[in-house]
Amino acid sequence: MSFETPRADRKLGLALGALYVALLYVSADSLGYARDEGFYFQSARAYRGWFDLLWSDPASALSRAGVDRFWVVNHEHPSLMKVLFAFSHQLFYERLGWIREAGTAYRLPGMVLSGLGVALIHHWGSRISGRAAGFVGALLFACMPRVFYHAHLACFDLPVASVWLFVAYLYARSLETSSRGYVWATGLCYGLLLDTKHNSWLFPAFLVMHVLALNLGDLLADRKRTRPLVPPALIAIALLGPPVFVLLWPWLWFDTWHRFLGYVQFHLQHEYYNMEFLGQTYWKPPMPMGYAWLMTLATLPATTLGLALIGGVGWLRGERSTTLSPSGAAAPGQLAANPAATTAAHELLWLFGILVGFAPWWSQNTPIFGGTKHWLTAYPFLALFAGQGFRVVAIRLRAIALEFGLTRLPVVSLTATLLSAGAVVMTVHSHPYGLSFYTPLVGGAPGAATLGLNRTFWGYTTGSLAGFINENAAPGASVFVHDTALQSWDMMRADGRIRSDLEGTLSIADSSMALYHHEPHMGRVEYQIWVAYDTQTPAEIACYDGVPVAWVYQRK
């Protein structure tokens, strides 16, 4: 009785993850640097300075003054990813020279973690739902257009989704075995999760819900409990998580409690951003209750959502018997031989993964300051259920094919192709306008613009205007960068994407070329440009599927 996936499957999962990283890497240079990436580049450089000091003068680096000098930068976010960005830049760009662009070198850790997330979905899905289901689940996760966009960035949103998934997986494995390895690994990795992004603090609630549901299930079914009331992994999380968190974030080494409270307060009292939704710009509570749900429907391929729904319903109906090989031939399921209760525990965890990912959006007080990226942690679990759903569909279709005597028809491969083709094509098409992409359910990008859904944010579409800027800006011109952070602009210059003589500026008056990234509330910036430049005629427009996303003005 083994849950272990064959070596070939593990290799396939890793290959899928590696392929995803490769795709992200080769497409990175056409994606402009987002606003927040600029701040993280700056932070990574600062932290790198601390490591240099640690190497040359450890005593000074470890002193309070030494720590504060470097780690005060961007101390509202934990350190792990920014440190990885710094190391990646130092190793792959500076030392080895394997990566041509400094910005892409900073982005690499996020890409790798995204690829590992894809590989883990494949692995976990294969273990629970079968090889083909694992493959399709991983593919559908990789081909969520917004996931593909965020997976490129030197930010935290995809990394936290991946690390969250890893800790959940380790925890689930710890329930299967008496080995302590998974228990301690869960605790340690939870510390890494805490050090990745602040929404990691919701993770224990996710596990507690799972433990309560398992115990309640035992109680209701009048089953003798075979596992401890409180899983050891949960204790490991409590014991190891916070120390690892503090250990890896030097900012917390001094005045720990006060600084930790400051970190918590920053996120609990986060300023409200503006977000357009159905033609209205929201900037303060009450936020619309339908925001997360409609945006999920509008940005995830309907096929993926439909399969996840089928998978969820199939699971509730107890469909977890036969598994499929990719060829479509009936294969004795690995899990058919496994205890149903164990697989149910995994699937229940997936369900809670979705619920907890979306949980903040049950409150009308949760600020919608970044769109879909704030519930990305739910998407890997959704993809796992989509894999389940694929299995359910494929089994039915194979049965139909057999009824009709189509024994040689590669039903599973064909079904996988048909069900994932839309997601693959949409994802490829979404680049490099990931945040402007919308599904056919709302009429694509033009339909979303008509409905009044957010068209872009973070100023990354400057990348799509780089060609025009380079060709048309006067030598030494100052360019008003609008929503692009100056650090992001400077990185585009350093990478050679923007001419090095073009200075970014936040002053419209001092500029001779001005960028505008459209969001309704930003309109006043555009109107200021009209007055300052004495023209309301854009010189160039970056469009996605005919929808204007960002444009440029040139002074007359």
Place this chain on the structure above:
Amino acid sequence: MAGSRFVTSPWRLLWLLAPIAGLVELGAHLYFAGRAPRETDFAELKSEVERLRNTGELVVIAPEWAEPLARKAFGEELMPLADVARSDATGYERALEIGMLDQRSPELSGWTELAEERDGPFLLRTLKNPHYEAVRYAFNEHVRPSELFVVEWNGEAEHNCDFTPRARVTAGGLGGHVAYPAERFRCSGGEAYFAGVTLIDDQRYRPRRCLYAHPPVNAVLHLRFPNVPAGKKLRGYGGQSFLLTRDGNAAPIEFAIFIDGHEIGRRDFLDQQGFSPFEFAIGRGAPERVEVTFQVQSKSPVGREFCFAAEMR
């Protein structure tokens, strides 16, 4: 095997819909991705718009989000700033609506259709305003020293605000002040205290071209147009940049209008109202030409970038 086709419920065949749904989604994506007109389509439309549009006719794009493409393709002759940043469409006798994706402009709802023409992905409709009121005098267009005097009155003496055509244009960015134009009547108190035509964002974040008139400290601001053709009413809009004031709760901007020294109307503008309308009747028996004075003041004047657009009709 033929006999086995009917062994199980035909409902099972519904599962075939799953892969078909995948293909339908792919097809729908390809359809929607290619449905909206591109920049080149707008560029090719320009000559047709030039042919159809009469002088003074408003060009409106539906849906609104495509307007930047039209501005780029058609240029400022077909879409001048006064039209693009209009207060409303009531002062236009006719409009040319350029519709696409089966959209119509809500602003032109109820207008009478005079002609309709399809041009590729566009539907061009010439529309007539059934409630047209001719604009006799648009105050925004007369902000120059020969036609406007701007003074601060502190209860004892008047202080003239001097006109300059070449002030340094400044703009505050997203959270900063509106653009301060080159042509302005400079008053006392600092850079923000002036009268001049600029743009603000209304409660839909749309552009509104208006006459900026910052209320002075411990004084009232008078904008005096001495030679205005009289009409039946004086109407317009007033307010401040909505983004900056939407959470505000400061003392109102007190706004009053005088014709030849007699007050014809007064209203208070509150922060969160955005760009909101006013309308006052002109009494019968007014001479052919009148002096119109707009008075602006506030008990909390600092940082109040009041702006209004008025027309004599």
